Amino acid sequence: MAGLTYDYSGKVVLVTGAGSGIGRASAIAFAQEGAWVAVSDKSEEGGIETVRLIVQNGGEAVFFPCDVSNPVAVKTLAEHVEKRMGPISHAFNNAGIEGEQAFVTDATEENWNKVIDVNLRSIWLCMKYEIPSMIKGGGGAIVNCSSIAGLVGFKAIPAYVASKHGVIGLTKNAALEYASQNIRVNAVCPGVIQTPMVDRFTKGDPVALEELKRSTPMGRVGSPEEIAAAVVWLCSDQASFVTGHALVADGGWMAQ
Template identity: 60%
Template sequence: METTFKNKVAIVTGGASGIGRATALAFVKKGAKVVVVDWTENEETLNLIKNLGGEAIFVKCDVSKSADVKAMIEKTIAKFGRLDYAYNNAGIEGASASTLDCSEENWDKTIAVNLKGIWLCMKYEIPEILKQGKGAIINCSSVAGVVGFAGLPAYVASKHGVVGLTKTAALEYAKLGIRVNAVCPGVIQTPMIDRLTGNSKEAVEQFTGLEPIGRFGQPEEIANAVVWMCSDEASFVTGHAMVVDGGFVAQ
């Protein structure tokens, strides 16, 4: 295990699977203590961390609810006494529908989790990171945060919103020691993409066809980018939306 983040503490929301799990493991491999956050109970990520010799706790949290997010931070400080980094990754794809057919319920839920959730997390994370005098927050947007994607209006709107929110927070806290950036993953092999494709061969080929590299990205490829953006190697990077993608061609 490396010691790049020795004695540092990182929160990873949506940490039960996919990119979140990969990022939690990547932080641990660099020596950080990790708070794994998700809205369903999950021990698998914690077991993987323990197998690496790392230290972590699991916190159940619905990021769209302020009381849950506040409790998440309180539990983090109670256990580890500090917060240095946060990867605000929790998100949902919502139901597929055209702008005309998107239901108000679907719109509200998707925006609440994907956009309001990011804002709430930062609202409660920032005061604790400020106490350390230095830290970093990475928000998970999407390639759909920089291009349109037919059939997912609420998702696309929420992810565009994450980019704007990230840039605003970056301007507000850069001189106070907190760097805030967004990562915009392309089509990554996660449970979310499995739901979108239904694991059908035709749908998988359609999605991978959007990537000039010709394959899905892997969660670890995003995790490595997130951890780098939190590190001192990225000390001059703030307010950026980093597209981690094989060259997405959607317009």
């Protein structure tokens, strides 16, 4: 059976947190399907490298620096993308951080606020400005990045778990509000994926990485490209009747 094919020609796709990991893989995947990609990240170095990778393979992309925890920056991002590239047609709101590890009673207010701002508040801010742009263009699709930690609890990362649960709730709410305006809103829930975030979590310890692999029924961690494939599908016309859904891509972790 031939693989799914998509046509994102002429579409403007915004990807936040696109300077590395899942965001970079998704930006590249959208570009490979013909999209004009707005690559956004707080890291200028990472974002520019993603654009370079896209362009060297014949794709089209522009870098827009943005700290998604800053409301003015997010508003400016949406305005600049629309002015430079046209109305946003698709968006993957992917930027996120893991924060510090601590039990609820030991967690700091500073860490709580930072994680919620970057992981949850930013999703609201991004949609707040992406959706009006999509309405101008006649509709679109959004994917928000949650996690398996948005479906179950994990010890010592209370802010991360709360933020990712919130992403799913916010996704469902937006899906209901804008379904009649031809805008679909879904979430993707990755399991353990080989990204800089996982590298920080394991601190480069191969034993810790092996433990993560053993905790996954497939016996391995996922790749950023596997999550990117799910994101591209959710945004595509192939998923035209899918909205308000949290798609789990975790190698069977949640089935245990």
